[in-house]
Amino acid sequence: MNSKRTTYWKLFLIPLFTMLFGMVTGGCSDDKEELQGSQYGYVQFKLYKSASYAKGGTTRAGDLNKLGEAQKVEIEMLYNGASITQTLILNAYNESNAEYGMRSDKLQLLVGDYKVVGYKLLDKLDEVITSISASSDETFAVVSRGLTVKDLTVDVQSRGTVTFKLTKTGLPETRAAGDASYLFKDIKLIDVTVTNTFTRESTTFKKLKVAYKEEYKEHENPDDPNDKYMDIGVATTDSAVWLPTGNYRVTAYTTYRKSGAVETSLETQEVAGEQFAIEDNRLTKHANVPILLSETKEYIKDYIALKEIWEALNGTEWGYYGAGETPGANWNFNKEMDMWGDQPGVTLNSNGRVVGLTLEGFGAKGRVPDAIGQLTELKLLALGSHSEKLGRNMFDQTNWSANMSETQRTNLRMHYRNTFLDYDVREGLSEMIQKSINDDATQKPIRKSNRISLKDVQTGKYTNQITFVSKAVMRLKQLQLFYIGNAPIKAEDICTDWENPASEYAKAYEKENLTWKSMTELTDIEIYNCAQLDRFPDFLFALPEMQLLNVASNTGISGEQLKNDWSKLALSPVGKKLQILYLSYNNLKSFPTDGSLRYMKKMGMLDCYSNEIETLAPFGKEVKLATLTLAYNKIQEIPEEFCGFTNDVETLDFSHNELKYIPNIFDASSVHVMGAVDLSYNQIGSVGGKNVENPETFKGINASTISLAYNSISKFPSDLFRTGSPISTINLSNNRMTEIPEYSLKGKNGNYKNTYLLTSIDLRFNKLKSLSDDFRATTLPYLSNMDVSYNCFSKFPTEPLNSSQLKAFGIRHQRDADGNRILREWPEGISTCPSLLQLQIGANDIRKVNETINPRLWILEIKDNPNISLDVTHLCPYIKAGMYMLIYDKTQDIRGCDTLKQ
Template identity: 55%
Template sequence: MNIYKLYSKYFLSLLVSMLAMVAVTSCSDDDEDLAQSGYGYVQFKLTKSSFESAPETEEPASRAMTDKLDKLADAKKIQVVLLHDGTTVSQTLLLNSYNDENAEFGLRSDKLQLVAGAYKVVGYYLYDAVDEQLYAGGSGDNSDFTVVSGGLYVQELSVDAVSRGMVKFQLEKQVLSRATEEGYLFNAIAEIDVTVKNMFTREVTTFEKMKVTYETDYEESVGTDNPDDHYKEVGKASCDSLVWLPAGTYQVTSYTTYSRSGVSRTELETQVVKGESFVVSNNEVTENAFVPILLSETSENIKDYKALKEIWDKMGGKNWSYYGAEYPEGTNWNFNKDIDLWGEQPGVTLGNNGRVTGLVLSGFGISGFVPDAIGQLTEVQILALGSHDEKVGGKLFSSEGITVGMSEEHKQKMRHHYEEMFLKYDVRENLSEMLQDVINNDPKQSKIVKSSRISLKDTQIGGTTSRLDGISKAVMRLTKLQQLYIANAPIACVPGGVDNFCTEWEDSNSEYAKQYQQEEDEGKLSWSNMKELTDVEVYNCQNVKTLPAFLYQLPEIQLLNIACNRGIEAEQLKADWTALAKSDITGPKIQILYMGYNNLKEFPDEGADANGQGGVLTNMKKLGLLDLTDNQVEKVTAFGTDIKFATVYLQNNRITEIPANFCGFTNEMETFNFSNNLLTEVPDIFDAKSVYVMGSVDFSHNKITKVQNGSAFKGINASTVSLANNLIEEFPKELFAAGSPIQTLDISGNKLTKVPKGSLTGEKAHLLENIDLRFNRLTELSDDFRATTIPYLQGIDLSYNSFSKFPTEPLNVSQLRAIAIRHQRDDKGERCLREWPEGITTCPSLYQFQIGSNDIRKVEEVMTPYIYVLDIADNPNITIDLSGVCSAISQGLYYLFYDKTQDIRGCDILFE
């Protein structure tokens, strides 16, 4: 476009005439005087001239839009023609601005050095970046200026350019009854393309890939559910950038929205719209340019939110008050917000498309019947109507717990959450503190982490945290469900009677029930369709008298937690377990079965025979974790050696015998816990020659006196074995004779009087590292405790026995790090150990020695800092010189347990 044609032929001829006249004019006599006056500078500032747009009633062709510079930013150079004392000065200068947007507010040229004096602007030319002429301008009304020596004068030049203004687009939600199934969250919009139309010229402009910022705000509005709520939550979004448009009146005609994940951009939708008009004025910012984002009431995500509102209404939502650890105490749902924000509630997880994918109602105090509206939430993967940690932990469904889309590894971890909270513990926790310290200081051994097991005091067995009394069978529409948790509720299930677990509509006349009835008639509502539902918990429900029927129909169940349902009688629970095991649907699929704190007395009768054949329990082929803690089990039936357990919890029962083919073992075997039962023998159900070594076996707190089968005992293939607190009088040498690879043995709290020679013989006896012999009646040790037999012994605790002579046998073991022999008493209860083991400071690895609560007398040995943990407390007659370790004591490098009444010499700091 030849914009420079703006000026008339008259102006051009005038300019030529003036230049010709100047060319024939001779130099003035005053030139020398002017040169002596010095130099100054002039800078030219170009601004848009005031220009009123043509009335919008005129035809577009009547507007001389071709007679104006389109954008000031297009001009990169200026050639100015000046007249000074009859002499013409012509100079080309660069034009500058901070950026193209700021150019619309004006351009400045480079400074031009001139001789001081008076000048007149004759005219100027504007050029683009490739020196194409864009525009020719006249001098205007204020064409005269004066350059002062050493000064700078700014001369303004007016450019007739198209008027432009800036626009910031605001995204405005409009919920309409338009037909659509797909939806997305308003706050998912990361970028947007906006097309606008000039309502006068009909010219269309599209702005692409504008970034969008979302925020929530509040407007004054009284909530219908809570009159005390005077502020409505609204979502607002706007474009980050300002865009330029020629002055005029515009309307948004279409948009395309995008979401973004990392570097990936996904188109959400394209819509043709008719936005409200907005006016763009010259060099002004227009912020009321609204893009109407159309949301549909019929989209599935909005329908999900309406279903949430119905669930809240029908389940006593106004009285909900959260009491867990994931949200502030007293938290409730809030619907005083835009409808597309209804899904943003505590306990609700939304997918990228705005659909509800997780619904956790545990901890809110729900009540009533889960309504038929639950069937709308067909994208839900997690549904929790209570859980085993509802009050005691409250973080099972936190960001670190069970979440939508969690990895298979994390899912497996969360399946052991109940075990970690209530069952799992390290058998080595029962060792003496000294032995635990030895183990924790050995980098080759796994550290003993004290369990923080939570008791059931916060949710007592039979207690409730909600008033949930039923669940609509519309749940069967949730075919993407993966975890279903029901707990601490009065919901009922009675043999041959009521079963409120998803067997009826909440209201057969509800719009949802009418909608879903046809699916039921067509056989589409079936638990057999729940092929992703793997984890189910029906926990601590006092009115459950038998397991609900739906459990037997789950085709892919892997975890079943039915603990703490003490309303189920013993025979009924046995029958329920039998049915689960016998079913070809559930029996071969269940991997984890939590059934603790119930009334079970007997396993199913049909166990495996001696050859591992037959029996319903053999059908539980994948069962790896079995929990029957705190039942009343008396009779144990064999699973058969084909069933490979990783963990078995059978503590706190009344078991007297364990069948030889109880189960098989693998390297995954972590814990085998039969503590607190009525066993009289160490059962011969293991095999020390097996290639599979278990983590720990716990037979503590029974009535064991010996091992089963005597010298034919096959041994225990475990690294830690506890026989603590039994009735053992003779050391069970069969453990080691059979080749058991025991590293840690706890045999405290028995009736041992001695450990005869040959007790620690066997091909793997040398692996013993720690042994706890406390609370027995020992008076001596055999040579088995020397380095030739147990060369890797690190810790031995002989406290609370009857030694009158210090057993020196272990002191020649080079690896020995700690030994304790506290509190020795004879049959009369009198202190019987008076002997100090001379030379104990020469043991190469010993760092801890406990000999407190005895009757040690004068100690002749000089103590060294190498034994830096020393317990001599409660030895009333002791005399000992600690001058050799006093410096270490003063520096905090020596741990001494003593009494200030004792005769301790050489370290006065102890008595300051």
């Protein structure tokens, strides 16, 4: 051991020996411990970079690139002429923080003055990085029980930190050819390359996270003087990175999109950013990374076209109405150009291209310009539709997206039907039967429709003033849905010419071979409520793949013209592909009679609701329809070979016509049972009391629900049951029947094979006086609901009561020919009916009720029986508990439950 280290150990061993000797000879003494502790103090060394040290420390030469490379300090000190050397660990929170200084472990020393001779810095392998000799004035003092901090310095590469700000820069044609377009806000990660302006050395920082937000700055909107602020997009890196001191500029970048864990490179560009300076241990905020935007890129050109369309259609006066957007909303172009695509009614894809444009609800006015042809990625173009004011926006994210699923496509195609045409035929049943069905978990609930409500926009009324659409639409090869609605536009002004042949767009597009034959993606067309339309636009006949056509509410087209256009459409190439045709609220008087309908092989849905149709022509059995709506016309007969039907028929609507017979276009023997057939509000039974024209050839109806309400039926339609029609629900209300003879439901030999399926019968508003044995459980074992209210029963018909499934029975308001109340006797034993839950027997003249009513019959309606006397003592606990519903008049003699008097 050298002399210096020997001296050091002597300094500490002598006091230690003295302390131990004192303990042996005299034991522990508090005073001695206090005296010995006061002989020591602590020193801690802090190591700083010379370049950023502000306290006048001596700078020493060193070989460190980063201060954090030093892991230990070996320091040599002089104390009272003796040399002391100690190695201490250096600490910092992390490598980045180490640049701002490191501190050693605390060292306990004897009180006194010390001089630093020198120090060495060691790496993590205890190898010497650098040795530094201290100046003559490098001293420190250790005080009793105190901590002395001594600063040391070393020459280290000077470094500072920097964050980056991405700014938009528009330069002509600066992007490399073939680079994909993308939105500024889509940048989630970025590689940034910076170059030292003096040494020309470059450094690249990889995958820096980018945070985007939208702000604003003062800038008056030229379209709206009240708008004083422009929207801007701001993107910054969210962490600082280190650089050696010097002057730099950003010279390249690579941007990335990120979705979940998937990172996608967007583009790489060389740029010339603004110069920025890096100072030692200082943060330089928001060095500029110029993201190059070009007005010649397609997505920017889309946005320029949007502004031209907005200006051409009187955009400054727009104000949105309807659902889906803020009322009064308008487009705003007081923002950076690459943000122009962010507008109400505009949908962009991941590359910033416009894929959806809906102008419905804004009140557009004027001529759709040639600029529309720039939007070559457009998949949806809606210049108005059948649903601008009613309910939510039909093109919301639920129903439409750039990559539509089959469910979304079906929802859009059925939107008009579901909103204005669709209904549940069972809505015509009595309220009692409807409630019973809805309370039965085994049956499909009866949905309420809007069928009778007012339409979204009344026929002939306009919501916009669009009068022309440029034929530049033919450039939109990706277009799938094209809607025009509620506009004073004429057929000759729809896509037949340029809006301005001298426009730059028209000049450029004129060189292209524009043809509708290339529009193979365009499948769904709507031209709705355009009162000045006097014929189908020509382009409809040229489309190669049209599957849906909605031309409803175009009352300017005459019946004859509409028939001829339909025939022309059927004979065109698209006639074989058309699947859905909406023709409601028009002037059609006759179907095409030239045989053209047989070519419409894929027709599955036909809507002719509310026209003036008198004559139908057949499609033929090869054309199989799933949905047919012929309601509100003047049809007197339906040809037997009218059409075939698919296996998915839900509702066929022939209501509100002048049919004299039940049409013979169905087949009860089919294994496929349709949902419902509505033949209500016709004249069936008016000719000689016949319900079918030829019983010998009548094939029945293969439907589970049939409505024959509001006809002239005087004879029960037994032909339906004779032919084996699989009917479960039948509505025969509001007819002229006075009796239902025996065997009407089962046949004399009991051979009507499907009668047993009947569960619900509505016979209200007839002239019936009794029921035959056909209504017993032997014939109708599953009868659940029956209503014979508003008839002429003087005796309660007990035949249905032995059905084990009967849940609801109605017999209200029985009158004779003079209007006298004729049902007076309570049906004794009604409580023994095994499953009856509801009885409506009001508006009669029931007198004394002697029966103790079973609480299982938990809905009892007895209103408007002025002479009734009923004791409900046994029911009172259930009434109080809310478990029994008695519908009565407070003037009636109801006894045994004070709750009813409250």
